Amino acid sequence: MSDFYRKTLKEKGLKVTPQRVAIFEAITHLKNHPTAENIIAYIKKNHPNISVGTVYKVLDSFVENKLLSKVKTEKDIMRYDSVLTNHHHLYCTETDRIEDYEDEQLNELIENYFKTHKIKNFNIQEVKLQISGKFNN
């Protein structure tokens, strides 16, 4: 169960603490690209004394160590993403829902496009789509 988290933390050279394991578990469990607040609320059930500062610090270090990424939004609040494969996002214009969109064919299309259409003075590392619209239910 939590052995996966412990193992991954160790591989990254991060000390294995109950807080880190709990946060790691929370972000893989929570869907919809949770906020720090979402994560704290979830963890508090089993770990009521966890400190807010700890959660922010751990999230930061997870981002640095590429266990997590940040999701860009136009709200004044950060959201986190545990899916690390190259994927895109569906943003609902009505709610705050953000869903993952994986599409290997699209990735190839874009990759090929930029192979033949270099951007001057710019070296591309990653291309992500933010697809805005509405979910039908």
Add this chain to the structure above:
Amino acid sequence: MSDFYRKTLKEKGLKVTPQRVAIFEAITHLKNHPTAENIIAYIKKNHPNISVGTVYKVLDSFVENKLLSKVKTEKDIMRYDSVLTNHHHLYCTETDRIEDYEDEQLNELIENYFKTHKIKNFNIQEVKLQISGKFNN
């Protein structure tokens, strides 16, 4: 000069105030997708008594009225975009620079792709690319 701003505001049914004209002028003048702070600093030169709250409120109403859009970033700070045509963004992974990237051919490619690859339960309104990488100088 400022007649364009006055005219545009009037068209949108917004009262024409010196503050709104100044903010409108600032955002079209400032490059690199300015923050509210950037805008305030710029305006203060000619308009030293403008209030921070006013700037935020005006920016909000400009976004609502589609005179501006917000730019997604992974920092805890909002940035604004006066370019309203459908365009994409180059994010520098080293600095906070965000440049516009316009590419009609790419837009068509993507549009056509999604015509034949509908996303289930989702109605696309807009697709934007966030292209991360490094500027060569």
Add this chain to the structure above:
DNA sequence: TCCTCAAAGATAATAATTATTATTTAGGAA
């Protein structure tokens, strides 16, 4: 088992943004 230093907890501070409220003013009506 013991030590040590990195991590966690508690708390205060900061930064960005929003809310409140008194004052001013744009712009339509008289």
Add this chain to the structure above:
DNA sequence: TTCCTAAATAATAATTATTATCTTTGAGGA
């Protein structure tokens, strides 16, 4: 042109998300 009024602004306080500080704790190696 003057007057009126709703809407906008300025000043200020409050809120929210995040970060910093500092003391205590405990993970993990010796």
